[in-house]
Amino acid sequence: MVKKVYPVVKRCVFLCFFLVVLSVAAQPQDKTLSLEDALAILPEFQWDSFLQTGTFYSSGHYASFQVGRKGESCFSLIDGYEVISAPSPYMENGALRFPESFITSLKNAIDAEINNDLKPFKVAAIIVDPGHGGRDSGATAVQTINGKKVSLREKDIALAIALNLRDRLVKRYPDKKILMTRATDVTLALEDRASFANGIKVEENEAIIFISIHCNSEMNANLKKNPARGYEIWYLPPKVRREIIEKDGFNGSEEVRSILNTLKEEEFTYESKLLAASLLARFDEFIAPASPSRGIKEEEWYVVKRTNMPSVLVELGFISNPSDAALLFEKKSMERYTQALFEGLIDFVTLYEKPGGFSIIE
Numbered sequence: 001m002v003k004k005v006y007p008v009v010k011r012c013v014f015l016c017f018f019l020v021v022l023s024v025a026a027q028p029q030d031k032t033l034s035l036e037d038a039l040a041i042l043p044e045f046q047w048d049s050f051l052q053t054g055t056f057y058s059s060g061h062y063a064s065f066q067v068g069r070k071g072e073s074c075f076s077l078i079d080g081y082e083v084i085s086a087p088s089p090y091m092e093n094g095a096l097r098f099p100e101s102f103i104t105s106l107k108n109a110i111d112a113e114i115n116n117d118l119k120p121f122k123v124a125a126i127i128v129d130p131g132h133g134g135r136d137s138g139a140t141a142v143q144t145i146n147g148k149k150v151s152l153r154e155k156d157i158a159l160a161i162a163l164n165l166r167d168r169l170v171k172r173y174p175d176k177k178i179l180m181t182r183a184t185d186v187t188l189a190l191e192d193r194a195s196f197a198n199g200i201k202v203e204e205n206e207a208i209i210f211i212s213i214h215c216n217s218e219m220n221a222n223l224k225k226n227p228a229r230g231y232e233i234w235y236l237p238p239k240v241r242r243e244i245i246e247k248d249g250f251n252g253s254e255e256v257r258s259i260l261n262t263l264k265e266e267e268f269t270y271e272s273k274l275l276a277a278s279l280l281a282r283f284d285e286f287i288a289p290a291s292p293s294r295g296i297k298e299e300e301w302y303v304v305k306r307t308n309m310p311s312v313l314v315e316l317g318f319i320s321n322p323s324d325a326a327l328l329f330e331k332k333s334m335e336r337y338t339q340a341l342f343e344g345l346i347d348f349v350t351l352y353e354k355p356g357g358f359s360i361i362e
Contacts, residue, residue, distance in 0.1 A: 030087055031100040038098045041107055047096075054089070054096070056106055061113045063106040067091060075256065076102075078109045081263045083256045116205065123349045124206035125177035126169055127197050129303060130162035131155065131214040134187025139217030143325040150329055152319045154215040157328050159185065161316070162213050164338040172346065194306035207352065209275060210311035211345070212303045215328060221320035229321035231283050232294035234313040235272040236304045241265065244308045264308075271310035274351065279314060279344035286340040290333070291317050291324050314341065 039045060044057035055064045065076040068088035075083050086106070087099035131154060132138030138154025162180060169178040179200070181193045197210050221227035236242075244264040245257055276296045284293055294315075304311040316337055317324035327333040 033098045033100055033103055035096045035098070038103050041103050042110070052091075056110075058107075058110050059114050061110045063110060065089060065102075065106075067096070070097075076106060076109075078106075079113055081260075082109065082113075083259055084109055085253075085256075120353065121205050121207070122353050123176060123209055124202040125179060125200050125208040126173070126345060126349075127179045127181065127200070127208065127210045128162045128166050128169075129181040129193055129197075129210065129212040130158040131212060132158065133182050133185055136187055139215050139319055141217065141319040141325060143319070143322050143329075145322075145326045145329055150325075152215075152325055152329060154217070154319065155185065157215050157316070157319070157334075158213045159183075161334060161338050161341070164335070165213075165341050168338065168342045169345065172342075173349075190302040191306070193303050197303075197307045197309065197311075208309045209271075209345075209348070210303070210307045210309055211275075211279075211341070212301070212311070212313040213341070214313060214315050216315040216318045217320040218318055219320075221318070227318065227321045229318045229324045230292040230294040231287060231317050232297055232315045233276040233280050233283075234297050234299045234301060234304065234315070235276050235311070236269065236300065237298040238266075238269045240300055240305060242305065242308065244268070268308070268310050271352075272304070272312055275310050275344075275348045276312045278348040278351070279312065279341065282340040282344035282347065286336045286343070287327075291327055 035045065038056070042056040042058050042063075046055045046057070048054070051066070053064065053066045055062050061079050063076050063078050065074060065088075067090055068074045070088075070090040070092070072088045072090075073085050074088035075085055077083055084105055086102040089096060089098045089102060091097070133155045136155065138158070140154070141152050143150055143152060159182070163183065166178055166180055166183075169176075177200070179196075181196055182188045193212075197208065200208055202208060216228070216232075218224075218228045242265055243261065245261045247254070247257065273296070280293065280296055299313075301313045304313055317328055319325045319328060328337070
């Protein structure tokens, strides 16, 4: 999501930042300022003489830099996530000297962050993805429920719950886009689901979340004394690298793009895990102990790997298990699954949209 950074991310990116210095000619007409002159514009300063790094502070925001040579340019890090390039500060006769355009660039960037503080962060769109569909039935099983043989198909269960969830979200959030990758029994490729989600446009202070709904199955479950059962929620492992900020269309160096891409990955991973935790807590409330929790897990599922936003994949239960199958078939218990998804999403949205958002969470 946009404009939210966590302390651990700030520290990691801050270290990476000092490895990147780009040398280009500074404008010769640039006026030079002393530290005293700079403090008249940016009121607070901290200096590390060993690392030769400095940080200006203003109105709760900060800009970090490393000194270079006169006539070079350097990267400065604004609030731990935004990188700007400007003529580099340098040492001259043991004193810090600042090109005026450097201080102006920092001041403008910090002012922009102050203005952003006035914009509330919001989840603008929620995308619900019913797994499988059309020619792809997903997991299937035949179970005896209430004395009758019943055929279950993952695609049908996922769609029924997703439609119910969508209707509830539309009523709860009339100001948000509540979208589905499919609303009927149609075949839909995985790449089409991801492309649909990534194509949704939002404003800078807005975010999208993605939830994919599935049912689990175990091979040869009928041959086992205790076949697998329970619900679980998956998100993308932190080690997986994605191209969130693509090279095409990015106006900047590859070093800057790489730093920003890493930041967005860290951000989405953190928020995906929070989304998974919010959902799991509600499943524990509405579904357990009728069906047990299998916890939060990491996996490179295609739709969570290819969607550039916080995303999770929910396995409601095992239709290969008679007990889980009965819960996923009966209307009253299906309502509980929908309620768990609905309340979990509300919890996450509320947490994200509160003042300060996730940036206050360690």
